[in-house]
Amino acid sequence: MAKTQKVSFKLNGKPVEATVEARELLIYTLREKLAHTGPHIGCETSHCGACTVDLDGMSVKSCTVLTVQCEGAELTTIEGMEQGGALHALQQAFHEEHGLQCGYCTPGMITRAYRLLKENPNPSEQDIRKGIAGNLCRCTGYQNIVKAVQSAAKKLAAAR
Template identity: 75%
Template sequence: MAKKTAVSFRLNQTPVDVLVEPRELLIHTLREKLATTGPHIGCETSHCGACTVDLDGISVKACTVLTVQCEDLDVLTIEGFAKGGQLHALQEGFMQEHGLQCGFCTPGMITRAYRLLQEIPDPTEEDIRYWMSGNLCRCTGYQNIVKAIQYAAAKLRGEAVATSHPLMEEVTV
């Protein structure tokens, strides 16, 4: 068995120190050593994106990053989005536009969409579909995920936003 290595990085702005084998994957360190179970494991081959985290300003799939590669870097996971009891605009958008069902892909989706909106604050539907194509969802068919990201983008730009699904849309008195 390989000797363990001490690694220090910042997880959602909090400094952390872990002792890991050099072969240990970031996703396992996050989930099993740092109680950060928002990012999930869906495929182990970098296809599904359920494990997406933001590593120093780049989206990475934590199932194919070694923890030792993260020395002194900033790791952002879904756990770092809501602040002071306030949801991030993306979290609100996914809820308002019904952009999730089983929820398994959602942390990775939101983390990837965060990076998209950092780079392109006013994305077209085509931009969104291209940027999100490394994150698989088996439940929603993506249509409402696109709307959720558009909702968040508008809100972050300071525009007025409203759900596409008014509560009483089909109710008649």
């Protein structure tokens, strides 16, 4: 067995610990060791974004981050979006605007949109299209995803 080490970080607000080989990618630690199967694997080359998670306030593709890089980090995944039993505005909007079909890209897409709206709370359609360009969807043609992000942005603004 190759050498392993312990890594500790916060996952959706809770401290967690994992023992990993240095080569282990974050997506595998999340999915196989920490039972967070929301983020998916679509390419393992950073192109599709199905594995997108939020790492210290940045959207990252967890298929190209080593778990050992996450020591002390704060991570948010799709599983951390629902707060106190209430869906995040983006989750609700994806449902209401039919912004998903097979659901495979959805966790990464919502997690990316979550950061996008933190960076730019009032994005134009073009801002949204550019902002989610790192997340591929094969089903929806993006039109309803864009509508969902716009709708969530409005609801979040109204709640502020």
